Amino acid sequence: MVETRTDMLKVLDSFCVSPPPGSVPTISLPLTYFDFSWLACVPVQRLFFYEFPHPTLHFVETTLPLLKRSLSLTLQHFFPYAANVMCPxxxxxxxxxxxxxxxxxxxxxxxxxxxxxxxxxxxxxxVKCLHPFVPQLPPAHVTEDGVRVLPTLAFQVTVFPNSGICIGSIYCHAVGDGKSFMHFMRSWTSVFRSGGDLACLENSLPLFNRDVIKDPFGLESVQLKNYWRWVSSCGENSAPTAGKVRATFVLSRAHAERLKHLVTAVDTEQLHISTFVVTCAFIWVCLIKSKESVTDDDDDKFYYFLFAFDGRNRLEFPVPATYFGNCLQPCVTDVKKSELTGEDGIVLAAKAFGKTIKEMGSRGLRWGEHWASTIIERAKTGRLTPLAGSPKLRVYDTDFGWGRPCKVELTHIDHDGAISMTESRDGQGGTEVGLALNKNQMDEFVTVFEQNLKQLRV
Structure with missing residues (x-):
């Protein structure tokens, strides 16, 4: 092993893991209009932390060989993660x-x-506390004929001697959405736990058939134009992280049920009021209220919340649950600041989310040609809050045999200003939300969050 050192991290080895020889032929897979827009986004960075009360030597000798072998075996069924995205x-x-x-x-x-x-x-x-455990994707390069080549996935396994392990991942979102990535991760853990027996995957193999994605509204040409407009106008940008801190906030199932009761008590429209909806509403209101002391925005200005939901079996055409790729529809909820910060802010925000989801269910892909322009327009105001992740991804089911993760983090929110969301690690129906803010605003957010939580009287 070749060792290199940074302040608190020692790199023991670095190598490449491929599918078994001869298991995957040379193959190309087209991207769909669901995939194109994600090429403009930063790679997803997700860290899985596990308790592992063993020394590093024990990991290297007993765990690492099977970790590599099981990853290789799994990649033959999820070959896009061992491939490149080619951008002519x-x-x-x-x-x-x-x-x-x-x-x-x-x-x-x-x-x-x-x-x-x-x-x-x-x-x-x-925020820098977690950055050493995020792997680096190999750099993109350009071929002689001008094709930009983007690697799609990298892992870093970090051992905390006698304490824990972090499985750090970074991947290109254009290859697949969170559901596709977590399908891959759970498949890897299954192969690892089985000792390398691929029979465990027989009933859950990914579907790569792009024919299931129909284009009744001509969205491919629209999204391609948006992609080329982005390529010609900008490069990779990310917000600075200096001075930021990150924290995780938990809303229990009891908190969510109380919130749903408060909203449905005044909901005369029979909107979609779920745990996801009330959690987004609660966190968003706390976030906007925590900004009041550092901004002078007019109360009549709109704030925007961007989230996505899985379009599988929610579109004008059926998409199987095992489809590998992106199948996300962006949703933007608009609410005035005065409503968010008022006495009924959480209720009004939840109703706004419910209305957005109900409208998306009825419109389907019909507003797809406006996705990019709507999001860009909202983002330019500086009042757009994006959401990364989803409680439905079941990230805490990623068990290699060391037990469920003790923490899962999305670290790219440190750069893009998003908030992250997962299911609660205790498996009791709660929700975890991650935030990266400057220290002063984080202090304000903690205060507002705790005050609002107390008012729920759970």
């Missing part, structure tokens, strides 16, 4: 390309001397 010059369409014997996933092994309990804590910590 205009008017070419981006596509996924796997080369037999050439596709692989970068896999780094490291050791950290950081305090594991502090790293996985819910209380505010410097």
């Amino acid at each position: 010059q205009s008017p070419g369409k981006p596509y996924i390309h796997y080369t037999e014997g050439g596709g692989s996933v970068t896999f780094t092994v490291a050791e950290s001397t950081a305090d594991f309990d502090h790293v996985v804590a819910d209380y505010p910590r410097d």
